[in-house]
Amino acid sequence: MSASASPPPRTGSRPGGRSSRIRAAVHRAVEELLTDQGDELLTIPVVAARAGVHATTVYRRWGSVGELLTDVATSRFSGDIVVPDTGSLRGDLERYASNLAKDLSDPDTLPLVRATIGTAGEQGASACTRERQEQLRAMLEREEARGHQAPTVERATDALLAPLYYRAVFTNQALTPEWARALVSHLLPD
Amino acid sequence: MSASASPPPRTGSRPGGRSSRIRAAVHRAVEELLTDQGDELLTIPVVAARAGVHATTVYRRWGSVGELLTDVATSRFSGDIVVPDTGSLRGDLERYASNLAKDLSDPDTLPLVRATIGTAGEQGASACTRERQEQLRAMLEREEARGHQAPTVERATDALLAPLYYRAVFTNQALTPEWARALVSHLLPD
DNA sequence: ACACAAACGCATTGATCACTGCATTTAAAA
DNA sequence: TTTTAAATGCAGTGATCAATGCGTTTGTGT
Numbered sequence: 001m002s003a004s005a006s007p008p009p010r011t012g013s014r015p016g017g018r019s020s021r022i023r024a025a026v027h028r029a030v031e032e033l034l035t036d037q038g039d040e041l042l043t044i045p046v047v048a049a050r051a052g053v054h055a056t057t058v059y060r061r062w063g064s065v066g067e068l069l070t071d072v073a074t075s076r077f078s079g080d081i082v083v084p085d086t087g088s089l090r091g092d093l094e095r096y097a098s099n100l101a102k103d104l105s106d107p108d109t110l111p112l113v114r115a116t117i118g119t120a121g122e123q124g125a126s127a128c129t130r131e132r133q134e135q136l137r138a139m140l141e142r143e144e145a146r147g148h149q150a151p152t153v154e155r156a157t158d159a160l161l162a163p164l165y166y167r168a169v170f171t172n173q174a175l176t177p178e179w180a181r182a183l184v185s186h187l188l189p190d
Numbered sequence: 191m192s193a194s195a196s197p198p199p200r201t202g203s204r205p206g207g208r209s210s211r212i213r214a215a216v217h218r219a220v221e222e223l224l225t226d227q228g229d230e231l232l233t234i235p236v237v238a239a240r241a242g243v244h245a246t247t248v249y250r251r252w253g254s255v256g257e258l259l260t261d262v263a264t265s266r267f268s269g270d271i272v273v274p275d276t277g278s279l280r281g282d283l284e285r286y287a288s289n290l291a292k293d294l295s296d297p298d299t300l301p302l303v304r305a306t307i308g309t310a311g312e313q314g315a316s317a318c319t320r321e322r323q324e325q326l327r328a329m330l331e332r333e334e335a336r337g338h339q340a341p342t343v344e345r346a347t348d349a350l351l352a353p354l355y356y357r358a359v360f361t362n363q364a365l366t367p368e369w370a371r372a373l374v375s376h377l378l379p380d
Numbered sequence: 381a382c383a384c385a386a387a388c389g390c391a392t393t394g395a396t397c398a399c400t401g402c403a404t405t406t407a408a409a410a
Numbered sequence: 411t412t413t414t415a416a417a418t419g420c421a422g423t424g425a426t427c428a429a430t431g432c433g434t435t436t437g438t439g440t
Contacts, residue, residue, distance in 0.1 A: 019387070019436095045427065054389050059429070061387090114315070117359060118308010125304070125360045158373065162356035163348035169307060170315045170355065183348065208406065209417070235397065244419055249399070251417090 025051040026058060030072050034111040042115060044068070066120040073116040073127040076109070083135045089143040089150060093184045096139065097160055098177035100132065104168040105175050113169060132161055151187060159187035215241040216248060220262045224301040232305060234258070256310035263306040263317040266299070273325050279333040279340060283374045286329065287350055288367035290322065294358040295365050303359060322351055341377060349377040 029051035033042055040046060042065060048055040062068040081103055084095040103109060116124035136156055143150040151159070160183050167173055219241035223232055230236060232255060238245040252258040271293055274285040293299060306314035326346050333340040341349070350373050357363055 022388085043427070055428085056390080056430090057388055064428095111311070114307050114311060116308075117304050118306075121301070121304060122362060126362075129360045155376075157356075158353035159349075159376070163352040165360065166347075166352035166355050169359075170319045172312060172316075186345075186349070212418085233397070245397090246399085246420080247418055254398095 022051070022053055022057065023061075025053060026062075026068070027072050027075065030068065031076075031108050031112060034115055035108050037111060042069075042119075066124065069112075069116040070120045070124045070127045073112060073120075073124060076112060077128055077131050079131075081132075081135065083138050085142075089139065089148065090184060090188055092139045092142075093156075093160065093187070094181045096135070097164065097180040097184055100161075100164055101175035101177060101180040104164060110168055113165075117169075129161065129165065133157065136161065156187060159183060212241070212243055212247065213251075215243060216252075216258070217262050217265065220258065221266075221298050221302065224305055225298050227301060232259075232309075256314065259302075259306040260310045260314045260317045263302060263310075263314060264321075266302060267318055267321050269321075271322075271325065273328050275332075279329065279338065280374060280378055282329045282332075283346075283350065283377070284371045286325070287354065287370040287374055290351075290354055291365035291367060291370040294354060300358055303355075307359075319351065319355065323347065326351065346377060349373060 026047060029047050030042070033040070033047060033050055044058050044062075044065060045055045047065075047068070048058045051058075058068065062071060081096070081099050084092050084099070086092050086095060104113075113128050116128055118124075120127070133153070137153050140150045140153060140156060163183055164175065164180065167175055216237060219237050220232070223230070223237060223240060234248050234252075234255060235245045237255075237258070238248045241248075248258065252261060271286070271289050274282050274289070276282050276285060294303075303318050306318055308314075310317070323343070327343050330340045330343060330346060353373055354365065354370065357365055
Protein backbone atom coordinates (compact mmCIF):
# COMPACT_ATOMS: atom_id res chain seq x y z
CA MET A 1 0.00 0.00 0.00
CA SER A 2 1.16 3.51 -0.72
CA ALA A 3 2.55 5.50 2.16
CA SER A 4 -0.15 8.13 1.69
CA ALA A 5 -3.32 6.07 1.56
CA SER A 6 -4.66 7.91 4.58
CA PRO A 7 -2.20 10.76 4.47
CA PRO A 8 -1.33 13.04 7.34
CA PRO A 9 -0.19 15.92 5.14
CA ARG A 10 2.23 18.20 6.92
CA THR A 11 0.44 21.11 5.38
CA GLY A 12 -3.12 21.76 4.33
CA SER A 13 -4.68 19.27 6.70
CA ARG A 14 -7.02 21.64 8.46
CA PRO A 15 -10.52 20.26 8.47
CA GLY A 16 -12.13 22.16 5.63
CA GLY A 17 -8.87 22.77 3.82
CA ARG A 18 -8.55 21.86 0.19
CA SER A 19 -6.93 18.54 0.89
CA SER A 20 -9.68 17.17 3.05
CA ARG A 21 -12.35 18.68 0.84
CA ILE A 22 -11.02 16.71 -2.10
CA ARG A 23 -10.80 13.61 0.01
CA ALA A 24 -14.44 13.93 0.97
CA ALA A 25 -15.49 14.56 -2.62
CA VAL A 26 -13.64 11.51 -3.86
CA HIS A 27 -15.12 9.33 -1.14
CA ARG A 28 -18.58 10.58 -1.99
CA ALA A 29 -17.97 9.94 -5.68
CA VAL A 30 -16.95 6.36 -4.98
CA GLU A 31 -20.06 5.67 -2.95
CA GLU A 32 -22.32 7.29 -5.50
CA LEU A 33 -20.82 5.36 -8.37
CA LEU A 34 -21.12 2.12 -6.45
CA THR A 35 -24.80 2.57 -5.65
CA ASP A 36 -26.15 3.50 -9.06
CA GLN A 37 -23.56 1.42 -10.81
CA GLY A 38 -25.23 0.73 -14.13
CA ASP A 39 -22.42 -1.39 -15.39
CA GLU A 40 -19.74 1.25 -15.66
CA LEU A 41 -16.77 -0.20 -13.91
CA LEU A 42 -15.20 1.70 -11.07
CA THR A 43 -12.06 3.28 -12.39
CA ILE A 44 -9.92 6.15 -11.27
CA PRO A 45 -10.66 8.54 -14.15
CA VAL A 46 -14.39 7.93 -13.66
CA VAL A 47 -14.19 8.56 -9.93
CA ALA A 48 -12.11 11.69 -10.47
CA ALA A 49 -14.54 13.09 -13.02
CA ARG A 50 -17.48 12.48 -10.73
CA ALA A 51 -15.66 14.15 -7.86
CA GLY A 52 -14.74 17.14 -9.98
CA VAL A 53 -11.07 16.44 -9.49
CA HIS A 54 -8.29 15.59 -11.86
CA ALA A 55 -7.40 11.95 -12.18
CA THR A 56 -3.77 12.75 -11.49
CA THR A 57 -4.66 13.76 -7.97
CA VAL A 58 -6.40 10.50 -7.28
CA TYR A 59 -3.57 8.48 -8.76
CA ARG A 60 -1.06 10.24 -6.59
CA ARG A 61 -2.99 10.16 -3.34
CA TRP A 62 -4.34 6.64 -3.52
CA GLY A 63 -2.38 4.89 -6.24
CA SER A 64 -4.96 2.32 -7.19
CA VAL A 65 -8.66 1.57 -7.00
CA GLY A 66 -7.97 -1.08 -4.40
CA GLU A 67 -6.28 1.29 -2.00
CA LEU A 68 -8.94 3.89 -2.62
CA LEU A 69 -11.69 1.42 -1.82
CA THR A 70 -9.86 0.28 1.29
CA ASP A 71 -9.66 3.88 2.45
CA VAL A 72 -13.34 4.51 1.76
CA ALA A 73 -14.36 1.31 3.50
CA THR A 74 -12.22 2.06 6.51
CA SER A 75 -13.73 5.47 7.07
CA ARG A 76 -17.20 4.24 6.20
CA PHE A 77 -17.02 1.50 8.81
CA SER A 78 -15.56 3.61 11.57
CA GLY A 79 -17.61 5.44 14.13
CA ASP A 80 -20.89 4.97 12.34
CA ILE A 81 -22.14 2.61 14.99
CA VAL A 82 -21.67 3.45 18.64
CA VAL A 83 -21.14 0.67 21.10
CA PRO A 84 -24.34 0.63 23.14
CA ASP A 85 -24.36 0.48 26.92
CA THR A 86 -27.67 -0.80 28.18
CA GLY A 87 -26.32 -2.33 31.36
CA SER A 88 -26.58 -5.95 30.28
CA LEU A 89 -24.64 -7.88 27.70
CA ARG A 90 -27.81 -9.18 26.14
CA GLY A 91 -29.20 -5.70 25.78
CA ASP A 92 -25.94 -4.40 24.34
CA LEU A 93 -25.67 -7.18 21.82
CA GLU A 94 -29.29 -6.98 20.76
CA ARG A 95 -29.07 -3.29 20.11
CA TYR A 96 -25.71 -3.63 18.44
CA ALA A 97 -26.83 -6.46 16.19
CA SER A 98 -29.92 -4.65 15.03
CA ASN A 99 -27.94 -1.47 14.46
CA LEU A 100 -25.49 -3.41 12.37
CA ALA A 101 -28.33 -5.06 10.48
CA LYS A 102 -29.74 -1.67 9.68
CA ASP A 103 -26.34 -0.38 8.65
CA LEU A 104 -25.70 -3.32 6.35
CA SER A 105 -29.13 -2.76 4.80
CA ASP A 106 -28.14 0.71 3.65
CA PRO A 107 -28.12 0.67 -0.15
CA ASP A 108 -24.69 2.26 -0.13
CA THR A 109 -23.08 -0.28 2.12
CA LEU A 110 -23.44 -3.57 0.32
CA PRO A 111 -21.91 -2.53 -3.01
CA LEU A 112 -19.03 -0.97 -1.14
CA VAL A 113 -18.35 -4.15 0.80
CA ARG A 114 -18.52 -6.29 -2.30
CA ALA A 115 -16.33 -4.04 -4.39
CA THR A 116 -13.79 -3.64 -1.63
CA ILE A 117 -13.52 -7.35 -1.07
CA GLY A 118 -13.22 -8.05 -4.76
CA THR A 119 -10.70 -5.35 -5.56
CA ALA A 120 -8.65 -4.99 -2.39
CA GLY A 121 -8.61 -8.62 -1.26
CA GLU A 122 -7.37 -9.28 2.24
CA GLN A 123 -6.73 -5.61 2.99
CA GLY A 124 -10.17 -4.59 1.87
CA ALA A 125 -11.97 -7.40 3.62
CA SER A 126 -10.45 -6.60 6.98
CA ALA A 127 -11.18 -2.91 6.46
CA CYS A 128 -14.86 -3.83 6.38
CA THR A 129 -14.90 -5.78 9.62
CA ARG A 130 -11.98 -4.80 11.85
CA GLU A 131 -13.89 -2.05 13.59
CA ARG A 132 -16.82 -4.40 14.21
CA GLN A 133 -14.52 -6.97 15.75
CA GLU A 134 -13.16 -4.39 18.15
CA GLN A 135 -16.59 -3.14 19.10
CA LEU A 136 -17.71 -6.67 19.81
CA ARG A 137 -14.64 -7.27 21.89
CA ALA A 138 -15.32 -4.10 23.87
CA MET A 139 -18.79 -5.27 24.85
CA LEU A 140 -17.62 -8.71 25.84
CA GLU A 141 -14.75 -7.40 27.92
CA ARG A 142 -17.03 -4.98 29.66
CA GLU A 143 -19.27 -7.84 30.64
CA GLU A 144 -16.31 -9.70 32.08
CA ALA A 145 -15.26 -6.57 33.92
CA ARG A 146 -18.66 -6.71 35.56
CA GLY A 147 -17.68 -10.10 36.89
CA HIS A 148 -19.98 -12.07 34.62
CA GLN A 149 -19.14 -14.76 32.16
CA ALA A 150 -19.16 -13.84 28.50
CA PRO A 151 -18.68 -15.75 25.28
CA THR A 152 -15.32 -15.55 23.56
CA VAL A 153 -14.82 -13.07 20.78
CA GLU A 154 -14.48 -15.96 18.38
CA ARG A 155 -17.76 -17.47 19.41
CA ALA A 156 -19.57 -14.15 19.28
CA THR A 157 -18.12 -13.46 15.86
CA ASP A 158 -19.36 -16.79 14.55
CA ALA A 159 -22.79 -16.26 16.05
CA LEU A 160 -23.36 -12.58 15.23
CA LEU A 161 -20.99 -10.91 12.81
CA ALA A 162 -20.79 -13.90 10.52
CA PRO A 163 -24.54 -14.35 9.92
CA LEU A 164 -25.04 -10.62 9.51
CA TYR A 165 -22.31 -10.21 6.94
CA TYR A 166 -23.06 -13.51 5.24
CA ARG A 167 -26.71 -12.75 4.78
CA ALA A 168 -25.91 -9.26 3.48
CA VAL A 169 -23.20 -10.26 1.08
CA PHE A 170 -24.28 -13.66 -0.16
CA THR A 171 -28.06 -13.64 -0.06
CA ASN A 172 -30.83 -11.20 -0.83
CA GLN A 173 -32.79 -11.84 2.33
CA ALA A 174 -33.74 -8.89 4.44
CA LEU A 175 -31.74 -8.18 7.58
CA THR A 176 -34.61 -7.55 9.95
CA PRO A 177 -34.06 -6.37 13.53
CA GLU A 178 -36.06 -9.35 14.81
CA TRP A 179 -33.77 -11.77 13.08
CA ALA A 180 -30.72 -9.91 14.34
CA ARG A 181 -31.98 -10.12 17.91
CA ALA A 182 -32.73 -13.80 17.47
CA LEU A 183 -29.06 -14.32 16.72
CA VAL A 184 -28.25 -12.98 20.16
CA SER A 185 -30.73 -15.36 21.75
CA HIS A 186 -28.96 -18.27 20.16
CA LEU A 187 -25.61 -17.05 21.39
CA LEU A 188 -26.60 -16.37 24.98
CA PRO A 189 -28.12 -19.26 26.94
CA ASP A 190 -31.22 -18.31 28.91
CA MET B 191 -26.59 -12.19 -18.81
CA SER B 192 -25.84 -13.46 -22.27
CA ALA B 193 -28.03 -16.23 -23.58
CA SER B 194 -25.03 -18.49 -23.87
CA ALA B 195 -23.32 -18.18 -20.52
CA SER B 196 -23.59 -21.89 -19.95
CA PRO B 197 -24.45 -22.78 -23.49
CA PRO B 198 -26.09 -25.96 -24.67
CA PRO B 199 -24.65 -25.74 -28.16
CA ARG B 200 -26.79 -27.66 -30.62
CA THR B 201 -23.61 -28.84 -32.22
CA GLY B 202 -20.15 -29.53 -30.94
CA SER B 203 -21.15 -30.27 -27.37
CA ARG B 204 -19.62 -33.69 -27.06
CA PRO B 205 -17.48 -33.92 -23.96
CA GLY B 206 -14.01 -33.50 -25.36
CA GLY B 207 -15.16 -31.51 -28.34
CA ARG B 208 -13.56 -28.24 -29.14
CA SER B 209 -16.23 -26.20 -27.46
CA SER B 210 -15.89 -27.83 -24.06
CA ARG B 211 -12.12 -27.95 -24.37
CA ILE B 212 -12.03 -24.19 -24.74
CA ARG B 213 -14.41 -23.78 -21.87
CA ALA B 214 -12.17 -25.83 -19.64
CA ALA B 215 -9.07 -23.94 -20.73
CA VAL B 216 -10.69 -20.60 -20.02
CA HIS B 217 -11.90 -21.76 -16.62
CA ARG B 218 -8.44 -22.97 -15.77
CA ALA B 219 -6.90 -19.70 -16.95
CA VAL B 220 -9.23 -17.73 -14.70
CA GLU B 221 -8.34 -19.80 -11.66
CA GLU B 222 -4.64 -19.64 -12.38
CA LEU B 223 -4.69 -15.89 -12.85
CA LEU B 224 -6.64 -15.45 -9.64
CA THR B 225 -4.25 -17.49 -7.53
CA ASP B 226 -0.94 -15.99 -8.58
CA GLN B 227 -2.51 -12.62 -9.17
CA GLY B 228 0.47 -10.32 -8.88
CA ASP B 229 -1.57 -7.23 -9.39
CA GLU B 230 -2.53 -7.72 -12.99
CA LEU B 231 -6.24 -7.20 -13.08
CA LEU B 232 -8.44 -9.93 -14.43
CA THR B 233 -9.49 -8.91 -17.91
CA ILE B 234 -10.82 -10.77 -20.89
CA PRO B 235 -7.80 -10.33 -23.18
CA VAL B 236 -5.53 -11.52 -20.38
CA VAL B 237 -7.65 -14.56 -19.67
CA ALA B 238 -7.89 -15.38 -23.35
CA ALA B 239 -4.14 -15.15 -23.84
CA ARG B 240 -3.50 -17.39 -20.86
CA ALA B 241 -6.00 -19.92 -22.15
CA GLY B 242 -4.47 -19.90 -25.62
CA VAL B 243 -7.72 -18.66 -27.10
CA HIS B 244 -8.69 -15.52 -28.93
CA ALA B 245 -10.31 -12.79 -26.92
CA THR B 246 -13.15 -12.67 -29.40
CA THR B 247 -14.23 -16.12 -28.38
CA VAL B 248 -14.38 -15.20 -24.73
CA TYR B 249 -16.25 -11.99 -25.42
CA ARG B 250 -18.84 -13.84 -27.44
CA ARG B 251 -19.33 -16.78 -25.15
CA TRP B 252 -19.36 -14.94 -21.83
CA GLY B 253 -19.77 -11.28 -22.65
CA SER B 254 -18.10 -9.85 -19.58
CA VAL B 255 -15.71 -10.71 -16.80
CA GLY B 256 -18.60 -10.79 -14.36
CA GLU B 257 -20.51 -13.43 -16.26
CA LEU B 258 -17.35 -15.40 -16.81
CA LEU B 259 -16.58 -15.39 -13.11
CA THR B 260 -20.13 -16.36 -12.31
CA ASP B 261 -19.81 -19.31 -14.66
CA VAL B 262 -16.49 -20.38 -13.18
CA ALA B 263 -17.80 -20.05 -9.65
CA THR B 264 -20.93 -22.00 -10.44
CA SER B 265 -19.05 -24.96 -11.84
CA ARG B 266 -16.35 -24.70 -9.18
CA PHE B 267 -18.94 -24.90 -6.42
CA SER B 268 -20.96 -27.71 -7.89
CA GLY B 269 -20.39 -31.34 -7.15
CA ASP B 270 -17.06 -30.79 -5.48
CA ILE B 271 -18.49 -31.73 -2.12
CA VAL B 272 -20.73 -34.72 -1.79
CA VAL B 273 -23.51 -34.67 0.75
CA PRO B 274 -22.38 -37.19 3.37
CA ASP B 275 -24.67 -39.86 4.75
CA THR B 276 -23.41 -41.09 8.07
CA GLY B 277 -26.79 -42.03 9.46
CA SER B 278 -27.14 -39.17 11.90
CA LEU B 279 -27.65 -35.49 11.29
CA ARG B 280 -24.79 -34.61 13.59
CA GLY B 281 -22.44 -36.88 11.75
CA ASP B 282 -23.55 -35.56 8.40
CA LEU B 283 -23.15 -31.95 9.39
CA GLU B 284 -19.80 -32.48 11.05
CA ARG B 285 -18.37 -34.15 8.02
CA TYR B 286 -19.95 -31.63 5.71
CA ALA B 287 -18.70 -28.67 7.70
CA SER B 288 -15.17 -29.91 7.83
CA ASN B 289 -15.23 -30.77 4.14
CA LEU B 290 -16.41 -27.28 3.38
CA ALA B 291 -13.75 -25.83 5.65
CA LYS B 292 -11.13 -27.75 3.73
CA ASP B 293 -12.59 -26.67 0.42
CA LEU B 294 -12.64 -23.01 1.41
CA SER B 295 -9.02 -23.34 2.51
CA ASP B 296 -7.94 -24.25 -0.99
CA PRO B 297 -5.69 -21.46 -2.25
CA ASP B 298 -7.70 -21.31 -5.45
CA THR B 299 -11.05 -20.90 -3.79
CA LEU B 300 -10.78 -17.72 -1.79
CA PRO B 301 -9.60 -15.42 -4.58
CA LEU B 302 -12.34 -16.80 -6.79
CA VAL B 303 -15.01 -16.08 -4.22
CA ARG B 304 -13.75 -12.58 -3.60
CA ALA B 305 -13.38 -11.69 -7.26
CA THR B 306 -16.77 -13.13 -8.12
CA ILE B 307 -18.51 -11.22 -5.38
CA GLY B 308 -16.76 -8.01 -6.32
CA THR B 309 -17.27 -8.24 -10.03
CA ALA B 310 -20.54 -10.10 -10.45
CA GLY B 311 -22.41 -8.72 -7.44
CA GLU B 312 -25.62 -10.45 -6.52
CA GLN B 313 -25.35 -13.02 -9.32
CA GLY B 314 -21.83 -13.94 -8.39
CA ALA B 315 -22.45 -14.10 -4.69
CA SER B 316 -25.30 -16.53 -5.05
CA ALA B 317 -23.26 -18.61 -7.47
CA CYS B 318 -20.81 -19.20 -4.63
CA THR B 319 -23.34 -20.41 -2.11
CA ARG B 320 -26.52 -21.66 -3.82
CA GLU B 321 -25.25 -25.21 -4.11
CA ARG B 322 -24.22 -25.20 -0.45
CA GLN B 323 -27.66 -24.04 0.59
CA GLU B 324 -29.25 -26.90 -1.30
CA GLN B 325 -26.88 -29.44 0.15
CA LEU B 326 -27.65 -28.21 3.62
CA ARG B 327 -31.34 -28.37 2.92
CA ALA B 328 -30.99 -31.94 1.69
CA MET B 329 -29.39 -33.09 4.93
CA LEU B 330 -31.97 -31.36 7.10
CA GLU B 331 -34.89 -32.71 5.11
CA ARG B 332 -33.48 -36.20 5.28
CA GLU B 333 -33.34 -35.92 9.04
CA GLU B 334 -36.97 -34.88 9.12
CA ALA B 335 -37.84 -37.76 6.84
CA ARG B 336 -36.36 -39.99 9.52
CA GLY B 337 -38.98 -38.59 11.86
CA HIS B 338 -36.55 -36.51 13.89
CA GLN B 339 -36.59 -32.80 14.53
CA ALA B 340 -34.10 -30.71 12.64
CA PRO B 341 -33.13 -27.04 12.65
CA THR B 342 -34.51 -24.83 9.94
CA VAL B 343 -32.41 -24.13 6.90
CA GLU B 344 -32.16 -20.53 7.99
CA ARG B 345 -30.86 -21.45 11.39
CA ALA B 346 -28.37 -23.93 10.00
CA THR B 347 -27.17 -21.38 7.49
CA ASP B 348 -26.57 -18.83 10.22
CA ALA B 349 -24.76 -21.36 12.37
CA LEU B 350 -22.66 -23.16 9.75
CA LEU B 351 -22.42 -21.63 6.31
CA ALA B 352 -22.17 -18.08 7.62
CA PRO B 353 -19.22 -18.60 9.96
CA LEU B 354 -17.39 -20.70 7.40
CA TYR B 355 -17.73 -18.18 4.62
CA TYR B 356 -17.24 -15.21 6.89
CA ARG B 357 -14.03 -16.53 8.35
CA ALA B 358 -12.72 -17.40 4.92
CA VAL B 359 -13.59 -14.16 3.21
CA PHE B 360 -13.17 -11.57 5.93
CA THR B 361 -10.46 -12.90 8.20
CA ASN B 362 -7.19 -14.70 7.81
CA GLN B 363 -7.82 -17.25 10.51
CA ALA B 364 -7.42 -20.89 9.63
CA LEU B 365 -10.53 -22.95 8.98
CA THR B 366 -9.64 -25.99 11.01
CA PRO B 367 -11.76 -29.14 11.04
CA GLU B 368 -12.05 -28.92 14.82
CA TRP B 369 -13.48 -25.46 14.65
CA ALA B 370 -15.88 -26.52 11.90
CA ARG B 371 -17.14 -29.39 14.01
CA ALA B 372 -17.54 -27.10 16.98
CA LEU B 373 -19.95 -25.05 14.93
CA VAL B 374 -22.15 -28.10 14.62
CA SER B 375 -22.06 -28.65 18.36
CA HIS B 376 -23.37 -25.15 18.90
CA LEU B 377 -26.16 -25.69 16.42
CA LEU B 378 -27.35 -29.05 17.72
CA PRO B 379 -28.32 -29.25 21.40
CA ASP B 380 -26.92 -32.26 23.24
C1' DA C 381 5.09 40.13 3.70
C1' DC C 382 8.14 36.54 2.07
C1' DA C 383 9.83 32.09 1.01
C1' DC C 384 9.27 27.31 0.68
C1' DA C 385 7.29 22.85 0.25
C1' DA C 386 3.41 20.19 -0.74
C1' DA C 387 -0.59 19.32 -3.34
C1' DC C 388 -3.15 20.06 -7.39
C1' DG C 389 -4.36 21.13 -12.44
C1' DC C 390 -3.06 20.39 -17.24
C1' DA C 391 -1.54 18.21 -21.51
C1' DT C 392 0.32 14.16 -23.39
C1' DT C 393 1.99 9.43 -24.25
C1' DG C 394 1.99 4.52 -24.72
C1' DA C 395 -0.65 0.58 -23.63
C1' DT C 396 -4.68 -1.98 -23.10
C1' DC C 397 -9.52 -2.80 -23.57
C1' DA C 398 -14.09 -3.70 -25.44
C1' DC C 399 -15.99 -4.60 -29.56
C1' DT C 400 -16.99 -5.66 -34.67
C1' DG C 401 -17.13 -7.43 -39.73
C1' DC C 402 -15.19 -11.14 -42.43
C1' DA C 403 -12.92 -15.55 -43.48
C1' DT C 404 -12.04 -20.15 -41.81
C1' DT C 405 -12.63 -24.28 -39.38
C1' DT C 406 -15.33 -27.61 -36.90
C1' DA C 407 -18.81 -30.99 -36.24
C1' DA C 408 -23.30 -32.56 -36.58
C1' DA C 409 -27.17 -33.65 -39.85
C1' DA C 410 -29.00 -35.08 -44.29
C1' DT D 411 -20.16 -37.83 -48.86
C1' DT D 412 -22.37 -33.54 -48.94
C1' DT D 413 -24.64 -29.91 -46.66
C1' DT D 414 -25.28 -26.55 -43.23
C1' DA D 415 -25.18 -24.03 -39.01
C1' DA D 416 -22.38 -22.82 -35.31
C1' DA D 417 -18.18 -21.64 -33.24
C1' DT D 418 -13.63 -19.91 -33.63
C1' DG D 419 -9.63 -17.28 -35.61
C1' DC D 420 -8.04 -12.86 -37.50
C1' DA D 421 -7.24 -7.97 -38.20
C1' DG D 422 -8.54 -3.55 -37.11
C1' DT D 423 -11.10 0.54 -34.75
C1' DG D 424 -12.38 3.88 -31.33
C1' DA D 425 -12.30 4.61 -26.52
C1' DT D 426 -10.43 4.45 -22.10
C1' DC D 427 -6.83 3.80 -18.79
C1' DA D 428 -2.58 4.23 -16.14
C1' DA D 429 1.16 7.02 -15.78
C1' DT D 430 4.41 11.12 -16.32
C1' DG D 431 6.63 15.89 -16.68
C1' DC D 432 5.85 20.56 -15.91
C1' DG D 433 3.70 24.77 -14.42
C1' DT D 434 0.50 26.74 -10.98
C1' DT D 435 -1.91 27.24 -6.76
C1' DT D 436 -2.49 26.54 -1.84
C1' DG D 437 -1.19 26.78 2.78
C1' DT D 438 2.29 26.99 6.30
C1' DG D 439 6.40 28.58 8.67
C1' DT D 440 9.73 32.37 9.11
